[in-house]
Amino acid sequence: MAMVLNRLTALDAVRMLQRRELSAVQLMRACFARIEQREDSVHAWVSMNRDAALAHAQTLDNGAITGPLHGLPFGVKDIFDTADLPTSYGSPIYKDHRPAADADAVARCRAAGALVAGKTVTTEFATFKPPLTRNPHNTAYTPGGSSSGSAAAVADFMVPFALGTQTAASIVRPAAYCGVVGFKPSFGTVARTGVKSLAPSLDTVGCFTRTVEDAGLVASVLMDQPALRRLDYEGPPRVGVYRTPQWRHTLPETREAMAYATEALARAGAVVQELDLPPQYCALVQLQSDIMAYEATQSLAAERQQDAGQISPGLLALLEGGDTIDAQTHQANLQRAAEMYPRVSGWFERFDVLLTPSAPGEAPFADLGTGDPLFGRVWTLFGLPCIHLPFATGPHGLPVGLQAVGSKGDDHRLLCIAKWLHDRLRQA
Numbered sequence: 001m002a003m004v005l006n007r008l009t010a011l012d013a014v015r016m017l018q019r020r021e022l023s024a025v026q027l028m029r030a031c032f033a034r035i036e037q038r039e040d041s042v043h044a045w046v047s048m049n050r051d052a053a054l055a056h057a058q059t060l061d062n063g064a065i066t067g068p069l070h071g072l073p074f075g076v077k078d079i080f081d082t083a084d085l086p087t088s089y090g091s092p093i094y095k096d097h098r099p100a101a102d103a104d105a106v107a108r109c110r111a112a113g114a115l116v117a118g119k120t121v122t123t124e125f126a127t128f129k130p131p132l133t134r135n136p137h138n139t140a141y142t143p144g145g146s147s148s149g150s151a152a153a154v155a156d157f158m159v160p161f162a163l164g165t166q167t168a169a170s171i172v173r174p175a176a177y178c179g180v181v182g183f184k185p186s187f188g189t190v191a192r193t194g195v196k197s198l199a200p201s202l203d204t205v206g207c208f209t210r211t212v213e214d215a216g217l218v219a220s221v222l223m224d225q226p227a228l229r230r231l232d233y234e235g236p237p238r239v240g241v242y243r244t245p246q247w248r249h250t251l252p253e254t255r256e257a258m259a260y261a262t263e264a265l266a267r268a269g270a271v272v273q274e275l276d277l278p279p280q281y282c283a284l285v286q287l288q289s290d291i292m293a294y295e296a297t298q299s300l301a302a303e304r305q306q307d308a309g310q311i312s313p314g315l316l317a318l319l320e321g322g323d324t325i326d327a328q329t330h331q332a333n334l335q336r337a338a339e340m341y342p343r344v345s346g347w348f349e350r351f352d353v354l355l356t357p358s359a360p361g362e363a364p365f366a367d368l369g370t371g372d373p374l375f376g377r378v379w380t381l382f383g384l385p386c387i388h389l390p391f392a393t394g395p396h397g398l399p400v401g402l403q404a405v406g407s408k409g410d411d412h413r414l415l416c417i418a419k420w421l422h423d424r425l426r427q428a
Contacts, residue, residue: 005030010072010160010214017071024057024071024115031073031117035158041139042156043132044149046078047085048118056115068229069221070113075120075153075162080106081194082119089196090122090131090146093307103194105163105205105222112221117159120149123370125300126165126198129312130369135177137398141363144174145370147208151178154208161209161218167198167292169359169376171206172403175388177363177371179399181422182208183215183415186408187383190222199295201334202288202380212419215387225412233416236269240351242405243274245282246374251361253394257402260392261355261425268424275347275354284340285374287333288381294330297322341382348407353417358403362394375403385411387418391425 005027008016016022032050039045053073060071076082079089081099088094102110110116121133123146133148135141136156143152147164151174154162164171166184175182183206190205197203207218213231220228241262243250250258266272297304297319304311304319311319325333347354357375364371379386385408390401404421406414 006034007157008160009211010209011211011217013160014068014070014072014217018065024060025054027071028054028057028073028115028117031159034156035117038136038156038158042134042136042152044075044120044153044156044158046088046119046121046149049085052084053115053117060113060115066113067221068112068217069109072114072161073117073159074109074114075118075150075159076106076116077147077150077162077164078119078122079126079165079196080163082106082116085116085119087119090124090126091303092310093303099194101194104191106194108221109163120153120162122146123148124312124315125196126167126170127296127315127318128370129314130366134366135363135398137179138396140365141398142177142366142368142370144177144359144363146170147174148370150208151175151180151182154178154210155180161207161214164206164208165195166204166206166376166380167202168288168380169373171208172358172376172386172388173371173373175208176358176390176401177399179390179401180208180210181212181215181390182206182388183219184380184386185219185223185411186385189409189411197299199292199299201291201295204380204383212387212389212415212422216415219411219415223411228412228415231416231419233420235417235420236271237352237417237420238271238273238350239265239421240273240275240347240354242354242356243277244356244375244378245277245279246285249360249372249374250357251394253361253392253400254357254359257392257400258355258357261402264425265421273351278343280340281378284378284381287337288377290325291330291333291337291381293318293322294325337381344382345407353414353421354405355402356405358388358401362396362398362400379405382408384408385414387414389418389422389425391422
């Protein structure tokens, strides 16, 4: 029984919890049993306090229903501050660091009744150094990064949802590699208080779930928008297929997924049309990289000055790259992005949603790194809401899917359409 409960979706579990057909203790025990069974292989977790979590679950069972996430265990990426667990930001510099308070996103989830199962692995300061975490579908492969542990924990049925962040592609890419739904809301719609900053112009809080409806449930709490719990959409949508100027970097499995989705959605009644590829948009990936590098250099200045010996060579190289960009150039880069945004925004006059790659293809081998963030950078640069939809497998049996991108600030509409798309992609 316990090993079945941990496979419940967040929405199914919370309905049972609120009807008292399932206790928070039962669900938490089931999740911990799965973690105990699999953690030695997956390495998704940094820290947890099993006794405290179960005691909190018992308190919920003894009291009134607390909110829309009542009794749901969840994982917290280890760059979110937590008052009751260490927060190391993926760096030995902060080993055993104990924040005084929860990050806003964690506090919101707790207030809505969710239970912190533990802290999930992040790459170093949410950048690129490969962690110990492995892809639960095949542990020879990476789960992606930087939200490595959160994606892996949800994919492996350890928890029904987990928090993550994206500065380049750190929600969408691990979701793609692990075969779960990864939702990055519009920039600025979820408070980042208590989250270790990397690039303030780009950092975005989001979540991992196993269904689009679950993403709406969690996002309704993070964004304080109860309407996100209802994803009714009659359709059919107008879908813009955007292969991006970087299409040559895709692998056959992503190309096949795009071809399949284009045909399946058109057959289901969607209006599907290819977008043009403006040549000037080839520069956007580099623009995002430069903005990220400059702001990371500012955000990690103290750590670099005081503890450079405990920073990985790869991150030091990124920071050195940021040193070559001065403040005037950075402001010019931000202005350039702002000037190019209206063209992208205008696409949503013709289309309800864009369909585009989430990653080049299946997850690479773990010893090759966490994968290329290429296909997330532009959407993060423009602050658009994105959601990864898993629906296929590649030649090695690993998950493959695509991301849907919506208009900035229109997150509810994106989630509604994403559910419509996902239902049909999985049925076709």
